Amino acid sequence: MSLKKKITMTVNGLTVNAEIEPRRHLVDFLREDLHLKGPHLGCEQGACGACTVKVDGQIIRGCLYLAVQADGCEVETIEGLTKNGTLADLQESFMRRNAMQCGFCSSGMLLAAAELVEQRPHASREEVREWISGNYCRCTGYHSIVDAIVDVLEARAKGEKIKPVVAHA
Amino acid sequence: MNKPADLKGLVLDPVTNDQRYIGNSEPRHKARRLLEGQGTYVDDIQLPRMGHVVYWRSPVAHMKIGKIHTEQASKMPGVLAVVDGVKMAEICKPWVATLGHLAGMKSAPQHSLAIERACWQGEPVVAVVAETRAQAEDALQLIDVEWEELPAVVSMEEALSPDTPVIHPDLGDNLCFTRSLDVGQVDDVFASADVVCEATFGFGRHTGVTLEPRCQIADYNPGDRRLTVYHSQQAPHMMQDLYCRQFGLSESDVHVICKDVGGSFGIKVHAYPDDFATVGLSMMLERPVRFVADRLESFTSDIHAREHRIKGRIAANNQGDILAFEIDDLTAIGPYSMFPRTSAIEGNQVVNLVGGPYKHQNYRAKLNVVFQNKTPTCQYRGVGHPIACAVTEGLVDLAAQKLKMDPLEFRKRNVIPDDAYPCSGISGIKLEVLSHEQCLRTIEKMMDYPALRKEQAELRKKGIYRGIGFATLIELTNPSPAFYGVGGARIASQDGASARLDPSGVVSILIGVGEQGQGTEGIYAQIAADAVGISIKDVRIITGDTDVTPYGGGTWASRGAGVGGEAVLLACQALQENILKLAGAILTRPPEELVVRRGHILDKATGEQLLPFSEIGRIGYFRTDTLPAGFSADLMVTRHYTQKEYPFIFTNGVQASYVEVDPDTGFVKLLKHWAVEDCGRVLNPMLVDEQVRGAIVQGIGGVLFEECLYDDSGLLRNGSMADYLVPMANEMPDIEVAHVETPTQSSKLGAKGAGEAGTAGAPGAVQNAINDALAPLNASVFDQPITCEKILKALGRV
Ligand code: FES
Ligand code: FES
Numbered sequence: 017m018s019l020k021k022k023i024t025m026t027v028n029g030l031t032v033n034a035e036i037e038p039r040r041h042l043v044d045f046l047r048e049d050l051h052l053k054g055p056h057l058g059c060e061q062g063a064c065g066a067c068t069v070k071v072d073g074q075i076i077r078g079c080l081y082l083a084v085q086a087d088g089c090e091v092e093t094i095e096g097l098t099k100n101g102t103l104a105d106l107q108e109s110f111m112r113r114n115a116m117q118c119g120f121c122s123s124g125m126l127l128a129a130a131e132l133v134e135q136r137p138h139a140s141r142e143e144v145r146e147w148i149s150g151n152y153c154r155c156t157g158y159h160s161i162v163d164a165i166v167d168v169l170e171a172r173a174k175g176e177k178i179k180p181v182v183a184h185a
Numbered sequence: 186m187n188k189p190a191d192l193k194g195l196v197l198d199p200v201t202n203d204q205r206y207i208g209n210s211e212p213r214h215k216a217r218r219l220l221e222g223q224g225t226y227v228d229d230i231q232l233p234r235m236g237h238v239v240y241w242r243s244p245v246a247h248m249k250i251g252k253i254h255t256e257q258a259s260k261m262p263g264v265l266a267v268v269d270g271v272k273m274a275e276i277c278k279p280w281v282a283t284l285g286h287l288a289g290m291k292s293a294p295q296h297s298l299a300i301e302r303a304c305w306q307g308e309p310v311v312a313v314v315a316e317t318r319a320q321a322e323d324a325l326q327l328i329d330v331e332w333e334e335l336p337a338v339v340s341m342e343e344a345l346s347p348d349t350p351v352i353h354p355d356l357g358d359n360l361c362f363t364r365s366l367d368v369g370q371v372d373d374v375f376a377s378a379d380v381v382c383e384a385t386f387g388f389g390r391h392t393g394v395t396l397e398p399r400c401q402i403a404d405y406n407p408g409d410r411r412l413t414v415y416h417s418q419q420a421p422h423m424m425q426d427l428y429c430r431q432f433g434l435s436e437s438d439v440h441v442i443c444k445d446v447g448g449s450f451g452i453k454v455h456a457y458p459d460d461f462a463t464v465g466l467s468m469m470l471e472r473p474v475r476f477v478a479d480r481l482e483s484f485t486s487d488i489h490a491r492e493h494r495i496k497g498r499i500a501a502n503n504q505g506d507i508l509a510f511e512i513d514d515l516t517a518i519g520p521y522s523m524f525p526r527t528s529a530i531e532g533n534q535v536v537n538l539v540g541g542p543y544k545h546q547n548y549r550a551k552l553n554v555v556f557q558n559k560t561p562t563c564q565y566r567g568v569g570h571p572i573a574c575a576v577t578e579g580l581v582d583l584a585a586q587k588l589k590m591d592p593l594e595f596r597k598r599n600v601i602p603d604d605a606y607p608c609s610g611i612s613g614i615k616l617e618v619l620s621h622e623q624c625l626r627t628i629e630k631m632m633d634y635p636a637l638r639k640e641q642a643e644l645r646k647k648g649i650y651r652g653i654g655f656a657t658l659i660e661l662t663n664p665s666p667a668f669y670g671v672g673g674a675r676i677a678s679q680d681g682a683s684a685r686l687d688p689s690g691v692v693s694i695l696i697g698v699g700e701q702g703q704g705t706e707g708i709y710a711q712i713a714a715d716a717v718g719i720s721i722k723d724v725r726i727i728t729g730d731t732d733v734t735p736y737g738g739g740t741w742a743s744r745g746a747g748v749g750g751e752a753v754l755l756a757c758q759a760l761q762e763n764i765l766k767l768a769g770a771i772l773t774r775p776p777e778e779l780v781v782r783r784g785h786i787l788d789k790a791t792g793e794q795l796l797p798f799s800e801i802g803r804i805g806y807f808r809t810d811t812l813p814a815g816f817s818a819d820l821m822v823t824r825h826y827t828q829k830e831y832p833f834i835f836t837n838g839v840q841a842s843y844v845e846v847d848p849d850t851g852f853v854k855l856l857k858h859w860a861v862e863d864c865g866r867v868l869n870p871m872l873v874d875e876q877v878r879g880a881i882v883q884g885i886g887g888v889l890f891e892e893c894l895y896d897d898s899g900l901l902r903n904g905s906m907a908d909y910l911v912p913m914a915n916e917m918p919d920i921e922v923a924h925v926e927t928p929t930q931s932s933k934l935g936a937k938g939a940g941e942a943g944t945a946g947a948p949g950a951v952q953n954a955i956n957d958a959l960a961p962l963n964a965s966v967f968d969q970p971i972t973c974e975k976i977l978k979a980l981g982r983v
Contacts, residue, residue: 039319053229054222056447058396059480063906066396094222107220111212114875117702119219120396120447126220141919149915152906154396154448155702157878157943158914181212183722185783 023087027052028096034083042086043067043078046093054094054123058152065151068124069093075127094123103130105168108178115164117155125151129165133172141166197866197926200754200933203782206711206721210871213707215700215726224445227400227417228477235402235473236265237318238463241311241328242485243303246339246558246899247352247520250301250310251331258313258327263320266470267328268312268462270298277465278431282524284672290362290529292522293353297431297461302335304352304520305560306900307485309459314466314474337558337899341492341517344555352520352556361522362529362554364536368611369547374509378500382583386576387968389892390492392484393565394911397447399487400477401460403467413440414464417447419454420739422697425731426675427456427525428464443729449701450566450883452487454741456524459486484904489893490531490565492517493572497539499580500547505590507599509547510540510611512576516554519561525674528562529554534569534661537612539577541659542621542837544601548611558899564741570660570945571884578656578949579967582956592953593634596657596839597625614661617830619837620927621657624861627923628655628839632859637843645961651856652960654842654953656946661833662864662938663747663929668832679827680744681735682752684713684760686820688806690784690798691723692760697737698749699729703940704872705745709753711868712934716757717764718781719798735823743938746868747834748826751932755824763819767805768796770816830931836938838862838925840881840946842954843918848962848980851973853889853955855918860946863925865937873939874922880943881920886912888948888969 020035027050036045041060046052046069058066060079067078070092071085097103106129109115116122125148132139132147139147144165145158153161171178200207218224255267279294299310311328315321336350343349344359352359375381402415412434418424421441428439446453463476478486493516500509514535518528536550585595600621601608607617628634634653641651669676682696694713700706706726714721727733737752738744761781768786769776772795780789786796804811805818812818828834843856860877867873890910894902903909928935948969955976956965964979977983 037319047228048231051231052222053224053226056226056397057228058398059906061480061905061907064396098221107217110220111217114213114216114704114871116216116219117704117875117879118395118397118446118448119216119224119702120226122220123222145914145917149913152396152911152913154394154450154883154911155879156875157880157882157920158912158917159878159920160875162914162919181214181217183214183720185720185722 021084023084025086025088026090028092036083038082038084040083041079042069042081042083045083046078052093052095056120056123058120063152065124065128066121068127070127075131094126105171105178106130106133108180109164109167111181113160113164113167115156115160121151121153125153125161132165133168137169137172139169197928201715203718204715207715207868209869211707211711211721211869213704215706226397226445226447227402227415230402230415232402232404232473235475236314236316236470237321238312238314238466238474238476239318239321239325240309240459241313241325241330242482243299243306243308243310245334246306246337247335248303248332249335250299250303251333253311254329255311258324261320261324261327263316264324265314265316266466268466268469270296270300270310273298273462273465274300276432276468277461280431280524282522282527284527284674286672287362287527287529287533290527291356292361293356295458295521295524297458297465305558307482307560309462312462312466314470339557339559339895339897339899341515341555341557344517344557352558359556360553361518361556364533364552366536366548366550366612369509371509371511371547371549374547375498375500378508379503380501380584380587381498382580382587383496383498384579384583384967386495386497386579388491388493388572389970390489390562391887391891392487392489392893393450393452395448395450395452398478398480398483399453399457401463402473402475403464404473405467405471407471411438411440412464412468413442415442415444417453418443419449419701419741420676421699421729421731422736423676423739424456431461432464432468441731443699446701449740451564451568451741455488455526455563457486480906481904484893484909485560485901488523488563488565489560490562491572491887492562495572495576497576497580499584501584501588503588505588505595505598507543507545507584509545510577510580511549512539513551517557518554519559520556521561523561523563525676526564526669530564531562531569535573537614538570538573538659541573541577541610541614542601542657543599545611559895566880566883567941567944570658570941571887571948574656574658574945575949575952575969578953582953586960592655593625593629596655597622600625600657615831616835617929617931618927619659619835620863620925621837623925624837624839624863627861627925628841628859631861631921631923632841649845650848650958651843651845652954652956652958654950654957655839656949656953657839658837658942658946660836660942660945662743662836663828663834664742664744665828665832668742677736677738679825680737680749680752681823681825682756683735683821683823684717684756686760686764686798686802688802690802691725692717692719693725693727694753695727695734696749696753697734698739698745701740703745703876704869705749707872708746708750708868712750712753713757716754717761719784723784735825743940746936747932747938748828750868750936751934752824752826754934755826756822759822759824763822764801767801767818770812771796771804828931834929834931834937836864836942838942838946840950842950844951844954844958846955846958846976851976853971855885855916858918858920860920860943861923861925862939862942863927864939865926865928866935867924867926868936870924873924876939877922877943878920880941881947882912882917884944884947885917885951888951888971890970892970
């Protein structure tokens with residue numbers, strides 16, 4: 017008897033139908049079945065935040081969330097949010113500040129930061145540190161990530177956009 | 186914040202004739218895709234017919250392996266193979282990880298899968314390969330190993346006692362390596378010194394916790410009898426060589442590819458038993474096999490580091506001169522020395538580095554490196570430096586305190602003066618050129634030291650205990666062959682770079698040093714753009730592929746900028762010369778009359794633009810018929826660089842930490858951290874700042890949070906990210922970084938390494954700051970990590 021379940025969800029705007037085992041984690045489903053490389057696996061214990069994705073507009077830990085739970089939901093990953101421009105300011109700001117080194121934490125960090133920018137537009141530097149404390153970065157020391165997010169908050173407050181980084185000729 | 190304008194980067198003499206990128210905070214353009222979720226880490230690679238391996242690992246610290254029952258597991262759905270150590274040993278040779286120049290060092294032969302005995306909790310014993318990871322994990326539960334627990338050596342203090350079992354009877358005892366050094370008149374000086382201070386310093390084992398776990402895909406192709414290994418690794422050529430030797434292959438049969446690497450820090454520069462086992466499985470099964478460690482496996486099988494207990498003494502006179510240091514270092518490395526770099530290096534570095542910044546003339550050191558039944562330890566970011574620095578700086582503060590001297594003044598008086606170089610340090614290390622005095626002056630200004638001391642004193646009156654701690658340090662970078670080569674380890678200290686002008690006018694650089702996030706590829710692009718004379722957007726960097734790049738050592742000992750960068754510079758300058766020769770041939774003019782400017786050939790005298798690079802490429806590749814007979818365009822050149830003038834090129838710097846300690850809870854709040862770093866020529870201030878900050882935070886992890894905790898039977902108690910604490914954003918302070926630039930004369934570029942000094946200095950600085958805060962309460966702690974509990978104990982409150 018197959019334990020598999022039929023599910024339907026939207027992933028980055030596209031409808032996905034699949035038949036999967038109930039024990040399959042959402043992040044495994046996204047990575048292995050849909051070949052999305054953005055969400056990463058750092059711990060599979062809910063501690064590091066590398067697997068962060070959005071389900072129905074809320075960020076969740078993809079390693080603690082079963083794919084069947086997302087049946088009927090709208091799932092967004094860094095790939096989709098890059099394409100639709102949601103993260104553009106933060107991505108430019110991270111580039112400017114070198115707020116990533118190996119980049120393994122970056123997709124989770126950006127999704128967490130995007131939620132902060134949306135929900136706490138007046139966050140102080142300390143509040144930014146607190147907010148991203150669910151996301152683990154082993155490379156940067158966090159300072160540059162905080163700088164990058166604060167830059168976006170300040171730019172938004174002034175109604176400005178972060179200028180794209182281009183290689184100078 | 187440091188603004189690039191405050192940096193002295195551009196006042197150094199330029200190394201190229203039109204320097205535009207070197208010295209600037211150029212963003213890492215190639216990193217953009219990482220921010221878009223488009224990196225390619227090993228776990229992102231899918232190959233057809235790929236099997237997945239999981240390992241049955243020893244559940245205890247020391248056990249005798251009996252019969253292994255695999256029948257049940259083998260029958261599980263999707264299972265492709267179940268392999269034990271005996272079978273694996275038929276194709277993979279064992280190894281012994283010693284170095285010839287560490288006299289007397291010993292270790293036992295080690296297998297990729299344990300045979301007869303497993304010597305630490307986490308040692309791989311049986312491999313299960315299945316079509317999916319989940320199937321392999323399902324089958325793993327049905328592996329039945331008959332085992333018998335053996336007594337384990339856990340305490341390093343007791344490892345050498347006659348009552349303690351010997352882990353490898355053939356070695357005679359549990360001593361891996363011992364070294365002693367005695368310079369000057371140490372006993373006399375201590376006997377007659379005005380001030381002698383001593384302390385015992387403890388360092389907890391910790392580990393690297395790269396966010397991406399160790400992982401690899403081995404793909405043996407039976408058709409062309411070639412092995413391709415996709416690896417999250419720092420030294421691709423080293424792994425190529427090891428796979429050849431352990432499996433009896435030749436270099437041309439082995440191809441190692443390192444794409445994006447999700448953090449390394451020295452964790453991914455070693456050859457692990459499961460690396461070899463995964464390769465062996467692929468060869469047996471003749472199909473690709475993927476291994477990705479899960480987090481628990483990472484905690485028990487990634488190398489650990491830094492378990493030391495050091496008794497230290499310092500002698501000084503009433504004038505405030507440091508006269509002598511003495512240390513006795515006991516360290517434990519697990520049951521085997523790690524391959525191929527060896528685990529004795531860490532303790533050896535401690536001996537080399539204690540007292541390093543200071544001008545005393547008497548030093549005695551003793552080192553005992555012992556075996557135990559815990560995860561093997563080896564080199565992790567900063568190798569030995571954080572230990573040496575915390576001991577040295579802890580003793581320096583004790584002496585200053587006893588002399589009632591300001592700790593910064595005391596350091597200023599005792600550091601080797603900036604005009605004394607080159608010279609030898611007391612342990613025999615050769616110091617080319619350092620800038621302690623200037624760094625100390627810089628940090629004093631940067632942190633507004635007098636104001637901070639005033640604030641501290643005022644708050645103390647209100648019962649608020651704040652402390653300021655300093656750590657002066659030296660760090661070895663740009664290693665010569667004296668590090669591994671002379672000891673018989675086949676780890677290249679040289680690196681090669683190839684620079685190629687492509688027909689379109691783009692320059693491609695191929696180099697053996699790869700990218701793990703440091704920004705290595707970014708600085709190579711900067712160097713190449715300046716040295717060839719083109720826009721940075723016309724430079725491509727290709728790394729991490731042993732089939733393609735020139736042979737090299739990869740990333741370790743902070744050598745990417747100083748060694749790899751120099752190779753890129755030399756190759757690109759040679760390419761520019763060839764481009765000018767070709768332009769001369771095309772224009773029928775002597776090359777001396779021409780110059781390169783921003784992708785064009787110009788008339789040197791008038792500045793008139795004569796030819797774009799795309800034209801050089803077109804003629805050089807497609808219309809060589811138009812060139813003079815016998816003229817060869819040579820638009821790809823390779824240059825190699827080894828730093829041979831010194832065993833290492835030392836960097837230096839100083840850090841300061843400002844903390845608040847709550848005497849009721851023992852809680853430490855980090856308020857601020859400052860670092861002044863002299864890594865020679867700063868190629869990209871923003872990248873160096875971030876290397877320094879990232880490294881400092883790892884150092885703070887070591888001094889305040891991180892420790893692999895074992896119980897008395899040698900079982901790891903905190904093998905998860907929820908239990909093993911690492912720094913998170915909220916606990917970390919803002920970190921201000923400034924640079925002093927004293928270029929090394931050993932290369933044209935003048936760059937020294939910058940990756941590890943942060944980790945080296947932070948533990949000492951934070952420890953001293955905590956003890957400064959506790960000083961009015963007559964308490965101090967020298968046992969890292971300095972937890973709330975240890976502070977409360979020191980205060981007599983628990
Ligand atoms: S992988 Fe999900 S939180 Fe770490
Ligand atoms: S950049 Fe490597 S973990 Fe954050």
